[in-house]
Amino acid sequence: MLLGALAGALAQIFTIPVSVIALRQQIADNTNSKSLVEVGSEIVQENGWTGLWTGLKPGLVLTVNPAITYGVFERIKALVLARESRIGGRLSVGESFWIGVGSKTLATVVTYPYIFVSHLSLVIYP
Numbered sequence: 001m002l003l004g005a006l007a008g009a010l011a012q013i014f015t016i017p018v019s020v021i022a023l024r025q026q027i028a029d030n031t032n033s034k035s036l037v038e039v040g041s042e043i044v045q046e047n048g049w050t051g052l053w054t055g056l057k058p059g060l061v062l063t064v065n066p067a068i069t070y071g072v073f074e075r076i077k078a079l080v081l082a083r084e085s086r087i088g089g090r091l092s093v094g095e096s097f098w099i100g101v102g103s104k105t106l107a108t109v110v111t112y113p114y115i116f117v118s119h120l121s122l123v124i125y126p
Contacts, residue, residue, distance in 0.1 A: 008063030
């Protein structure tokens, strides 16, 4: 899980600038479309180089979503297997699917308000 969180953090560091620029392009007036480089330069002029990483902190916090998914999946799996005293400790494909759906849904429900507010704040306060 630690390696997954580290991978997510590194991905955020490299992809956030592109997301910030793309978001600025999406909310901009479409009459004079600017290139990725032009919008990036504009952001750097307004906010400095750190402006390209606006939203990095929420993105780093949200790397816990997969950890929640995995943790809940493993806990429910253990409960199902213990309840039914299965030899070999294996779930059926259907059970794995539905436990996965439930664990991802729970992780999303827990983190979605934070995702929504962080994206909203980027639009309101670019």
